[in-house]
Amino acid sequence: MNVTGQAESTAQRTGLRVAYAGAVYPAEEIARGAAYELFSATEAPGFEWAPRPASALGWRRFVHVTEVTAVHGATRSAEPAEAPLLVPLHRERGWSAVHRLAQQPGAADDPLIATVRASATVRRGTRMVKVLSARQLAGYVRGWLPHGFCYREHDVAHLRTPAATTVLRTDGGGRDGADVTYALRWRAADPGDYDMPAGSAYRGLTALGPRDRVGPAVLGTGFTPSSNHLIPEFVTRDFADLPMPANATLLAYPAEGVEVVLYVYQAEQRGWLRMVGPQWRHLLAAVPGLSPEQEYVPTGQAPCATRLVGRYAGDEYEAVADPPDGFRVLALTRAAQYPVDGVSRRLRLAAWRGVPCLVLREESGWLRLRLRRPDPDAVAATGAQCHERGVYETWAPGGEVVDDQIVDQPYELDGGPVPTLHGRSGDE
Template sequence: MSVTPQADGAASERAGLHVTYHGAVYPAEEIARGAAYELFSAEEAAGFEWAPRPGGAPPWRRFAHVTEVTSVHGATEPAEEPESPLLVPLHRDRGWSDVHQLSQQPTAAGDPTLAAVRASAVIRRGTRMVKVLSARQLAGYVRGWLPHGFCYREHDVAHLRTPAALAVLRGDGEGGRDGVDVAYALRWRAADPADYDVPVGEAHRGLRALPQRDRLGPPVLGTGFVPSNLQLIPEFVTRDLADLPLPANATLLAYTADGVEVVLYSYQAEQRGWLRMVGPQWRHLLAAVPGLSPDQEYVPTGDAPRSTQLVGGHAGGEYEAVADLPGGFRVLAMTRAARYPVDSVARRLRYAHWRGAPCLVLREEAGWLRLRLCRPDPDSVLATGAQCHERGVYEAWAPGAEVTDDRVVDLPYAV
């Protein structure tokens, strides 16, 4: 269930929705445009939890991914093209449990069946992506951080709705042990599939080789799936571990212990800031976020250094652009009349080398460069002294005079 200031009455609109799960029919509510369902039962049933809510809904409930549901009754036509599902070819000699077991074995990375399953998880322009955050990370994104590192398609994780369930997706090394009974997440739309990579193969061998003492979060298996005893979840990483420009209307979310999704903030691209979306009844969810007042209506990112931006062409000129998906790309302008669609668009970022390691330049201060390793491995981490800030993300300060091959690169998108 998603909660926003305008969400009143959503349950009544779904009163006629029922799904068949394990041979029984349950009233349900749709999650993430049919990627998952919240099932309700008036009586105790296997896998259901006691979680009564206001409004008269049956008190027992559980969350189920669409792949666990055999039929849906009373659903409306989707407003958007659905995401491609994860396809698992099963036969007599290899069932779901066998495929899941393979996904957890680094030595099985080249298995053709596993590779076929992983290849079915596709990002397209407009795909909703999710990154689960700690309270500290949420504060960073409100103040200007950009999407980077490991992330997931919302379609694949829509059934994970509680802090306990979402802990498997956290990459900060805490995994829900911060004493806060709320989980946070960033959700945005992918501007281009080329911005993402699958952490498999030789290009990501270094991430697999990093010892536990040098990393945060769970290990990178190299199979393209999240380490988990229960879930088969495909994972992605931003290409070169780079920051991505925030698209218009990205959201920061909270998930409560009873599975309610609350939209905390919405990103306003023209104002370069986050607009608070929650009313007084939900502001306690922000109490654990360091340095953030729950009563602040609007939080500007200000002049925070930006390691990447979109640039677009219009009428022969170059302008800063914004992804306003699913519509497309346009000039970033305060006035509606100047928000022209662009003829071309590219993601601009800065690369360099330091001590033999390819890096991204995040910012520059007093002759020093803040660098992030593009391909972290034990050798580059040792040579640069880079520190792990979250799963797969290693950064260090370098004297500008020691950095070589410092260059700005434009990565074009198809328009």
């Protein structure tokens, strides 16, 4: 039986039923109740034909939990629920009016839009998602870290096919005939790692024209451009790389609408362990430079990459995040994986030609920089190129870069604020 058929059998076995658009359908839960796959024996508005072997339920549709009116037979998740997007509606301003307003760049400072957007929050342990092209997937397998635009899984769990996930892509490509789309999913280590791309801090990004950007325009309202969905978007703060948490996953979504786990990140081994079985390895055929038969892929991360540093027994160690459980010393042996007393995200900052930047790596006296607040003037001054939506990078001679420093951004642990670890200059 294929994976989709298994989902249907699960729905029939558990008796899960979902009320939607005036009818009740057998259903399968997605992302701990953030969305549902509905099954029907007859055609219904919005349902697509997806026949399964030995099944009379040949029609299906994916819906977000906010679209359903009742759920019968669901089991309660042990995890805390994500904060839902709250939209205050009344007769004079319905959902359609709010959606239209959220799609207007001039509405970034509208109190209603600000209130709606502020209701979508990130906590420690929130599952975040970044939709990837085949080229981007290859980059993450080889050592890229989470950065740039991303989403809460809770808000996009109903987008399960290559056609549906097009709205979430950051590489500038549409569906371009692909029969599979990819994604990186990880748990947030700290809410302070994320920012909403809204308000005055991002007006420069909204001012960049089509010739200077990749992907859809940034509206500045904190919502992704979409004619059908109201999806809150996030960016990593300052567009910085985030250390890869333990057990992050690389996923594939083929046209069948199933979720296939391709790889799981092994933090101590600094690599990706292949999880996909033989029946799905053809999904990796389009990924450049990656063998579907390779069981383990080391990342080969550059030494300048962002990393976590923690304190244990008065000494400093490289740390790893394993949210929501916490942080531990990065060590190969389990006996040495002590929980840390304090932890910070360490990154390297600098300025070039008056533009604040992140330092990604250093090669032969040149620095690879990423703009922290892209705008037309900064892009023109540095000659930075847009590599994906909102992410602008360039090379600079090391001798021209100023204010080069390594900065520690502390996290809070459950016991309260974490003491700030010492900062150092970039020359040390």
